[in-house]
Amino acid sequence: MAVTANPIxxxxxxxxxxxxxxxxxxxxxxxxxxxxxxxxALTAALMLGATAGRRLVPTRMQSLAEVLYEFVADMIxxxxxxxxxxxxxxxxxxxxxxxxxxxxxxxxxxxxxxxQIIVTASLALLVFFTVIIHGFWQHGLHFLxxxxxxxxxxxxxxxxVLIEILSFLARPISHSLRLFANILAGHVTLNLVGxxxxxxxxxxxxxxxxxxxLPVAFAVALFALELLVALLQAYVFAILTCIYLNDSxxxxx
Amino acid sequence: MDPQAAKFLGAGLACIGMGTTxxxxxxxxxxxxxxxxxxxxxxxxxxxxxxxxxxxAEAFGIFSLLVAFLLLFVL
Numbered sequence: 001m002a003v004t005a006n007p008i009x010x011x012x013x014x015x016x017x018x019x020x021x022x023x024x025x026x027x028x029x030x031x032x033x034x035x036x037x038x039x040x041a042l043t044a045a046l047m048l049g050a051t052a053g054r055r056l057v058p059t060r061m062q063s064l065a066e067v068l069y070e071f072v073a074d075m076i077x078x079x080x081x082x083x084x085x086x087x088x089x090x091x092x093x094x095x096x097x098x099x100x101x102x103x104x105x106x107x108x109x110x111x112x113x114x115x116q117i118i119v120t121a122s123l124a125l126l127v128f129f130t131v132i133i134h135g136f137w138q139h140g141l142h143f144l145x146x147x148x149x150x151x152x153x154x155x156x157x158x159x160x161v162l163i164e165i166l167s168f169l170a171r172p173i174s175h176s177l178r179l180f181a182n183i184l185a186g187h188v189t190l191n192l193v194g195x196x197x198x199x200x201x202x203x204x205x206x207x208x209x210x211x212x213x214l215p216v217a218f219a220v221a222l223f224a225l226e227l228l229v230a231l232l233q234a235y236v237f238a239i240l241t242c243i244y245l246n247d248s249x250x251x252x253x
Numbered sequence: 254m255d256p257q258a259a260k261f262l263g264a265g266l267a268c269i270g271m272g273t274t275x276x277x278x279x280x281x282x283x284x285x286x287x288x289x290x291x292x293x294x295x296x297x298x299x300x301x302x303x304x305x306x307x308x309x310a311e312a313f314g315i316f317s318l319l320v321a322f323l324l325l326f327v328l
Binding site for chain 1: 322
């Protein structure tokens with residue numbers, strides 16, 4: 001019976017056609033790739049199309065693009081200062097990608113790219129290595145002051161350094177897992193509530209239709225919450241990126 | 254113990270973590286309201302930190318929910 005289907009099934013990746021074979025691993029064009037391309041195309045169309053006219057008094061689309069730009073720019077200024085604006089392209093790209101893929105994933109029967117840990121882990125590792133490489137390139141060995149905060153008594157310093165290093169290494173894990181787990185848990189919960197309604201109808205017939213109204217109403221409320229989570233997690237992912245990049249800009253504060 | 258039973262027990266135990274997250278999230282919003290009522294003019298400027306604190310606290314509840322889901326549907 002379809003109504004008792006596994007709620008994890010929706011995250012399965014289907015391969016459409018093979019592209020290339022590297023070291024025995026088949027690299028194929030999957031639905032994950034399709035939805036990533038859709039997200040990139042939508043974002044590019046929005047930003048390029050909205051700013052093509054570049055009027056002094058913006059149209060609705062242009063002011064949407066300007067609001068998005070100002071939102072991310074303010075976020076960077078607030079967390080990393082004016083110097084942080086050189087990372088604007090990176091942060092804006094990450095924010096828009098996560099936002100658009102989250103929102104596309106909420107459309108029924110579509111595929112949520114950010115519910116794949118490999119995607120969020122790639123984004124988080126990109127930020128992690130950007131922080132390390134930029135930190136050493138900009139500050140040299142002074143970057144290591146990040147792990148030794150000033151004003152710490154010398155006899156507890158080794159322990160503090162150990163804790164700081166561990167928390168630094170744990171960053172990409174928590175950064176990627178937060179987005180992945182939020183989106184996955186939201187989709188699984190929606191699926192469970194929906195299949196509860198379907199089970200009611202399958203079990204009780206006409207009476208079940210009345211009984212199913214409650215879980216359907218709950219699913220609608222839950223969908224509104226998921227919309228909030230999709231926006232919020234994109235924001236949180238971007239602002240954590242800013243906070244981590246701030247460490248490579250101003251270590252040893 | 255029957256492995257199936259152990260699975261369901263584990264999933265139930267994992268959900269205890271969500272209760273502790275409720276305490277964390279309540280603390281975030283409670284402290285914000287306390288501060289905001291004392292100094293309403295400064296409240297708007299801390300909204301970003303409120304959302305950030307909420308997301309950081311909420312994530313750990315989602316992690317335990319994820320463990321429960323993994324136990325129920327994947328293993």
